[in-house]
Amino acid sequence: MNKLFKFIAISEGISYLVLFFNMLVIKRFDLELYKSLLFPIGMAHGLLFISYVALAFIIWKNQQWNFKEFCIVQVASLLPFGTFYIEKKYLKNA
Template sequence: MTPRTLYRRIAVAEVVTWALLLLGMVLKYVTKSTELGVRVFGLAHGFVFIAYCLTTLLLWVNQRWTAREGLLGLLSAVPPFLTVWWERRLERRGRLDDGWRLGRGGETPTSRAERVVTALLARPVVAVGVGVVAVLALTGVALVVGPPVGKQG
């Protein structure tokens, strides 16, 4: 899977879970019919949000994005539906072109972050496992900490 394909898929997944969470919020706060949607879609959105942020960090290093591009990539996950717009903007600017720069037979890493990305790309199955464990761990922390706006009833 190319960096472009990976980023597009995770950006779309983030938008879909945002839409589902907003639907759950309408059911909870507007129709007052159920809060199940917020519970289920909130968890799904949180999981995908974290996966999107980790993917952004991975591509920030591999694609040599500027600090501005990396930070805007991370921030694009906060407002609803912005991740797909951001991914398309990066694509139009050629910032998602080519394959994995740090993959097998690619460039030699020059920083600690590049060495980590190189190690992950050399072992894709391990990388997926590390990614899943990281997302689960961060999701667990988020569940313990609670909703971003505080406890709501």
């Protein structure tokens, strides 16, 4: 389960950055490409985000996180590079 969470954390972070790239860069140059990529990228990011949050709840006790660490893991899902930090700091033994 820890390896799955590590994979989801990295994938969620990458999808977040790709979504930002699509919104901030591609939109400026090619509006049609932006519109065609928005739904699939957004859907993938949404599913990965929900998976990240749900798996964090599931492995909370398995990793023996206290409530503060659990909150840090959850808040990191909202920051652009937060999941990469969590993967390095809290999931290094996975």
